[in-house]
Amino acid sequence: MVVGVSGGADSVALLRALLRVGARPVAAHLDHALRPDSAEDAAWVQALAARLDVPFATTRVDVAAVAARRGWNTEDAARRLRYDFLTRTAKAHAAQVILTAHTRRDQAETVLTALLRGEAILHGIPAERGRVRRPWLDLPRADIEAFLRAQGQDWREDPTNDDLAYTRAWIRREVMPVLTARYPAAGEALARVARTQAEDDAALTSQAARLSAHAPRRSVPPAVLRRWVRAELGRAGLDFHAPHLDALTGALRAGETAHVTLPGGRDVTVTGGQLHLTPQPYPEPDFPIPEGWERRTRQDGDRVTLPGGTRKLSDVLTDRHVPRADRDRVPLLVSDQGVQWVGLQPPVWATGAREAAAQPPDPLHAAMGEALAQAHEAAAAQEVPVGAVVLGPDGQVVGRGRNTSREHGDMTRHAELAALRDAARTLGTPYLSGCTLVVTLEPCPMCLGAALEARVGHVVYGAANPKAGALGGVTDLLAAHWGHVPTVTGAVRGHEAARLLKDVFGRLREHRHRDDR
Numbered sequence: 001m002v003v004g005v006s007g008g009a010d011s012v013a014l015l016r017a018l019l020r021v022g023a024r025p026v027a028a029h030l031d032h033a034l035r036p037d038s039a040e041d042a043a044w045v046q047a048l049a050a051r052l053d054v055p056f057a058t059t060r061v062d063v064a065a066v067a068a069r070r071g072w073n074t075e076d077a078a079r080r081l082r083y084d085f086l087t088r089t090a091k092a093h094a095a096q097v098i099l100t101a102h103t104r105r106d107q108a109e110t111v112l113t114a115l116l117r118g119e120a121i122l123h124g125i126p127a128e129r130g131r132v133r134r135p136w137l138d139l140p141r142a143d144i145e146a147f148l149r150a151q152g153q154d155w156r157e158d159p160t161n162d163d164l165a166y167t168r169a170w171i172r173r174e175v176m177p178v179l180t181a182r183y184p185a186a187g188e189a190l191a192r193v194a195r196t197q198a199e200d201d202a203a204l205t206s207q208a209a210r211l212s213a214h215a216p217r218r219s220v221p222p223a224v225l226r227r228w229v230r231a232e233l234g235r236a237g238l239d240f241h242a243p244h245l246d247a248l249t250g251a252l253r254a255g256e257t258a259h260v261t262l263p264g265g266r267d268v269t270v271t272g273g274q275l276h277l278t279p280q281p282y283p284e285p286d287f288p289i290p291e292g293w294e295r296r297t298r299q300d301g302d303r304v305t306l307p308g309g310t311r312k313l314s315d316v317l318t319d320r321h322v323p324r325a326d327r328d329r330v331p332l333l334v335s336d337q338g339v340q341w342v343g344l345q346p347p348v349w350a351t352g353a354r355e356a357a358a359q360p361p362d363p364l365h366a367a368m369g370e371a372l373a374q375a376h377e378a379a380a381a382q383e384v385p386v387g388a389v390v391l392g393p394d395g396q397v398v399g400r401g402r403n404t405s406r407e408h409g410d411m412t413r414h415a416e417l418a419a420l421r422d423a424a425r426t427l428g429t430p431y432l433s434g435c436t437l438v439v440t441l442e443p444c445p446m447c448l449g450a451a452l453e454a455r456v457g458h459v460v461y462g463a464a465n466p467k468a469g470a471l472g473g474v475t476d477l478l479a480a481h482w483g484h485v486p487t488v489t490g491a492v493r494g495h496e497a498a499r500l501l502k503d504v505f506g507r508l509r510e511h512r513h514r515d516d517r
């Protein structure tokens with residue numbers, strides 16, 4: 001193991017305590033070069049290590065210069081460079097563990113500072129992170145001094161601990177004495193807060209890790225969403241503070257667009273319930289451009305003809321959540337009939353444009369067409385208009401179904417169950433792995449459960465179902481630990497499916513009004 005020894009009472013005590021129990025630590029000291037006499041601390045720790053017959057590692061880093069270059073504050077830079085050094089030392093000595101001597105006092109000061117800064121996530125100093133272990137987080141300072149005195153061991157006092165310009169010194173010298181005069185156990189209480197908050201944070205972080213990619217962020221509790229954003233930013237190696245986390249989480253929940261500039265100048269965008277850490281790539285056409293089509297970006301009055309009629313391009317871009325700032329970057333192919341192709345992920349094709357460009361039909365678009373045909377049949381039979389098909393592993397339709405609940409007087413007669421049964425009959429097996437379930441409305445828990453039982457590989461739906469959807473509508477069934485999790489694609493021809501439902505329910509309401517009169 002490597003132990004970080006500053007020369008202060010805590011880490012000197014930890015080094016001696018380790019030797020008492022027969023451990024064989026390497027003592028490591030980083031000279032931060034923040035004081036003219038900092039080399040004296042390094043020499044003092046080196047002499048101590050020699051006296052105790054402990055291997056010693058040290059290096060000198062100009063922390064102030066690094067902080068100025070990188071735009072970090074000095075305390076932050078010192079911490080980062082110290083852990084870099086301790087990690088390098090551990091690697092050099094093949095040590096599995098790095099120990100530091102943070103105590104209850106450090107923990108209390110950290111929690112108080114985080115509270116004053118309004119940190120959204122309050123967990124204090126973690127007892128364990130990576131290979132770092134902090135065994136003394138709940139040890140009172142008085143015990144440490146008593147232990148050192150009993151051994152006749154002295155220690156160095158760091159004069160920056162008296163420099164009230166540093167927040168930590170100010171908290172220690174000016175704030176904690178006032179608090180403990182009234183609340184003698186304030187330090188212990190703050191350390192307890194850190195411990196329980198760390199437990200809460202661990203639970204919420206593991207919930208956040210289970211959020212599936214398709215889940216609408218609006219329905220996620222803010223405490224979980226905040227941890228999810230933190231993990232995403234952390235994975236991308238981005239620095240951030242509490243207000244950034246709040247702004248991004250708030251925009252995700254409200255379904256609003258927000259642009260946030262993080263420390264280091266990196267821009268992050270939230271739009272349409274998605275977090276974009278990198279500039280959105282807008283695809284260029286990857287097929288020969290037909291004659292008479294021109295590649296350009298948008299102009300006023302651009303329109304595109306889609307199955308539901310012609311629409312303003314700006315409305316299509318809004319529906320697809322393209323941030324305003326990006327709209328001039330989206331590549332278009334335009335003919336004298338209007339916009340034919342919009343370079344989004346996946347691209348938007350105008351009606352007839354695929355054929356004109358000799359491109360194969362979109363298989364999911366075509367399959368949803370079959371499911372919509374089933375939904376229309378249900379509507380004609382005065383059923384709730386939902387239809388479904390199952391595609392076999394080769395992409396061919398192997399099962400079809402529509403809602404027949406009214407006909408059978410049975411609320412389990414949903415389209416998906418009918419299509420899954422039909423597919424099992426066609427393929428001669430109840431296991432539909434490699435198959436795709438395509439349904440016009442986001443499935444309910446019963447139908448998604450059936451798809452999971454059948455091991456369907458891909459679930460595709462049209463309209464969202466805020467009343468009963470199990471893919472984020474009212475609940476996200478896939479957030480639980482299932483042995484098998486299908487991929488999910490939503491909003492395929494969603495407008496058509498939603499319009500059909502709206503029309504049918506509108507007609508039903510009209511009938512009811514008429515009957516009432």
Ligand SMILES: Nc1ncnc2c1ncn2[C@@H]1O[C@H](COP(=O)(O)OP(=O)(O)OP(=O)(O)O)[C@@H](O)[C@H]1O
Nearest residue numbers: 004005006007008009010011028029030100101102
């Ligand atoms: N210059 C350093 N080199 C190596 N490790 C250090 C150094 N400074 C601090 N550490 C490690 O980080 C822990 C916490 O740092 P902190 O700044 O709170 O300590 P300190 O008050 O300067 O000294 P101590 O904790 O030893 O009394 C220390 O207990 C020690 O294990």
